[in-house]
Amino acid sequence: MSLIVLGTVAIDNIKTTTGWKRDLLGGSASHFCMSASLFSKVHLVSVVGDDFPKKHLNFLKKKGVDLTSLLEEEGKSFCWEGEYKKSDLNNAITISTELGVLLNYVPQVSVVHESLPYVFLANFDPDLQYQFLQRMTKPKLVGMDTMNLWLTIKRNSVLKLVKKVDLFIANDAEAKMLTKENNLIKAAKQIRKMGPKWVVIKKGEHGVYFHSDKFHFSFPAFPVENVLDPTGAGDTFAGGIMGYLVKHQKFDEKTFRNALTYATTLSSFNVEGFGMSKTAPLNLTKVNQRRKALIKFIAP
């Protein structure tokens, strides 16, 4: 079974303590695809400029990601330059953002993919997320992620979108911003009331809290001593959840717990290297090995 994802595909330049890492494959949809493609076929909906490195596209293709609905437009690709301070690796400091071809982008979905049942809206302008969702004819499970920026400048658009979503994924600060509630359990309950059946609140190094009407649970993160670059960790996490759910097509407690241990495992690899340096070489055998260690670490 396959899933379709809308999100950004970017060139990331990251400032590190030892210099710049340039021309990394970045963007919410790229990291999502990287991770989800370990479990399921993924169709990518996004846009790049004509300057976009071919090696990145080839890499995604090699991972089995379908690029039929990835547009290549004249102009510059979306480019993000950022930095993480050692004292606060959970928060990226944006140095510059060049929207490039994103500026005039309207999501295009190949007709053969419009009726796909599993849809994920990776972090992106909520109006584009909404437009894209409208294009999908038979959505069965819709997941979404967002970020603080959209909750600040397009709050109403996010609120309108949340109603249409089954699985809502956000980090703790975003969940608090969305609900204006400081307690995460209360915040998750409020989000549940807005529409989504399943609410996943990511807490960075502190792990994750999952909420639904029938069950809830929490896991700590996998212990990582050398966090180098958390860019894309949340997207990698979301990809792990969606990929696993779509592969198994079950939505019971056991499946969600499994999906979240996979997501936790995958994002722990992501933060250990710049860009996708640690996630790119992954296969399910390596992932299962670390997941086993995670389960040993967190079992009561």
Place this chain on the structure above:
Amino acid sequence: MSLIVLGTVAIDNIKTTTGWKRDLLGGSASHFCMSASLFSKVHLVSVVGDDFPKKHLNFLKKKGVDLTSLLEEEGKSFCWEGEYKKSDLNNAITISTELGVLLNYVPQVSVVHESLPYVFLANFDPDLQYQFLQRMTKPKLVGMDTMNLWLTIKRNSVLKLVKKVDLFIANDAEAKMLTKENNLIKAAKQIRKMGPKWVVIKKGEHGVYFHSDKFHFSFPAFPVENVLDPTGAGDTFAGGIMGYLVKHQKFDEKTFRNALTYATTLSSFNVEGFGMSKTAPLNLTKVNQRRKALIKFIAP
């Protein structure tokens, strides 16, 4: 088997959103005893003034806490007035501290208790913690807790004490202050090198991280929607660990994991009420019930 604890016994006045809660039984040793006495006999080493409410002493006695080494001195009892802001329930704001009889206190241990093997140094002046430990003739397992204040004004005293300790308990901010290391796993490893075999790092609403040479693990906190008063949560937590360890007298992985799920359970009750209003009525049956729910919540 029994354990001996040095720490403060205080009168707490807590400012809440609906007014003051006054004359609560507080202090690091009181909360510790409350919790540890569910599992083991506890001998309390501390001091109170002649104004200390008899009802609080009777209450501790009823809980089976031995008060032989609790001095009653002329003068005022140690009194703490504080407030928690709803926006940050993890950090107490001290309104006033009256040291009273604590000012001239030198720990006195009844001769019959000097050779007790299980010793806990609840949060207190590290010089007094050290003096008290010197008085103990056959310590087999020594645990300690501290706070940011001592790491600021008596850092060297804390460092000297840590060397003598088997079980070190601190919250995340304190572990970072002690080691000047921002990553908690690295911080725990550094503390391990300072002496303690077992390092417990409390993360408030995010749970706990346990570190030793042979095994490490992490649990999230029990989900509490209405945190009213976290005063004493850390002491309650420490009491749960020590009480359980002393009862079972095993120090293997399984025992530590059990001890920490009990500690997590106990501190979740503590934060749900002012002072000891939620922990005072506890018995092991009630604790086991919630611990079962915790285990269900956190099991991968």
